[in-house]
Amino acid sequence: MSIQLLVTSFFLCFLPLILIFFLFTKTTKAKGSSPTSNNLPKPYPIIGHNFHILSNRNRRFDWITSILQNAPSATYTIYPLQGPAQIWTANPAIVQHILKTQFHNYTNGIHFRTSLFDILGNGIFNVDNGDSWKFQRQISSHEFNTNSLRKFVEIAVETELSERLIPFLSAAVANKAVIDFQDILQRFAFDNICKIAFGYDPAYLLPSLPQAEFARAFDDAIRLSEDRFQELSILVWKAKRLLNIGSEKRLKVAVSQVHEFAKNIIRDKKRELQEKPSFESIDLLSRFLISGQYDDNFVRDIVISFTLAGRDTTSAALTWFFLVTL
Structure with missing residues (x-):
């Protein structure tokens, strides 16, 4: 029984x-x-x-x-x-x-938003397609369609091409050097988007190929944020974040560095605009600050989102273009 x-x-x-x-x-x-x-x-x-x-x-x-x-x-x-x-x-x-x-x-959904919130905050890529998304899209579309910003983009890209990318590739050909082409194009895109978004030149594509602190921290923050999606459970990375160990500890440091960099750039840009009221500021950050309608966290999140969008998409597209056509 x-x-x-x-x-x-x-x-x-x-x-x-x-x-x-x-x-x-x-x-x-x-x-x-x-x-x-x-x-x-x-x-x-x-x-x-x-x-x-x-x-x-x-x-x-x-x-x-x-x-x-x-x-x-x-x-x-x-x-x-x-x-x-x-x-x-x-x-x-x-x-x-x-x-x-x-x-x-x-929509992105709560799982997506939570996993990427530390680095992207309430930027356009991490909010659902509601009022906040529409608002950010509206102001971004307006700014990028202005003649002055479009001209600034042309000048920034042309300068990066003629003064850095082409000379670097010409030197590599002359020296018969082997290079990581995708890395070079990422550096090219990163310099461009930082100039356009922040009005700041990280000089990431100098001949010495420096390891810019902001670029390294930005890479680490994105990679470690993406790794959250590979965990067995969302509770795993949340527990590691609570205990401040492993990848979550490294992510915290990387995000802190990115935010601190953005905070310093915003502070310096505000000072520049106060000292030179007639200064013609044409980068994206300056335009947001001049309007006076947005707080620093909003400006930080949207500019970080544009840095992400302009860097990886551009370099990936260019890499595939050359791979297919050459």
Whole structure:
């Protein structure tokens, strides 16, 4: 009798897991994203794709690329243990649907915003497409469409091209030197966006290829913030942040350095504008400060967001352009 009771209790304990297994399998098939090829990773009940995610964490983008190349309609759903399901796509029609025609239906969500809040704050890339997003988009669109700023962008890019990028590449060719082309283009983009956003030249593309403190801290802050999405659970990185250990300790230091840099730039720019009221300030930061409508934290968050947008997207696009055309 005791053995029967033990077996019954054991079965009842595992009954919820059995039900979850069938519900998960049914849901996955209903969504049409279950693997149809041996080349696609198989999700498991409860843990989803976490084994695959962990084993490919050091080659995440290569792994995702291989999945999309084999997935129907170049779209696949990843089920992590923590957070919501992730839909990855390389289908232009779907990208247009999400980012343009039905953009208002898609939000970042609390998991995304929480993970990136330390570095991006309430900047345009970390707020949902509500009033705050529309407000930031409106003022940014207005500023970037002014003739003076567009002219300033042309001058900044032309100067960086003629005085740094082209001479550097010419010297590399003359010396038959091997260079990390993507790193060079990242430096080129970083100098440009800092000039446009802050009115500050980090001189990151000098011939000596210096390790600028702001650039290093910015890289660390973005990389460590992205690593939060790779944790087994959101509770893991939150616990590390609470205890101030490991990657969260390093992230805290990096974010502090980025914010301190931005704070100093804002303070110096305010002093410059006070000392030279007639000074024609045409960088993005100066325009926000001159208007007097925004507090320092708002200005800091939006300028950091533009630095992120202008640096990685530009360098990645240029790298692929040269890779495909050469």
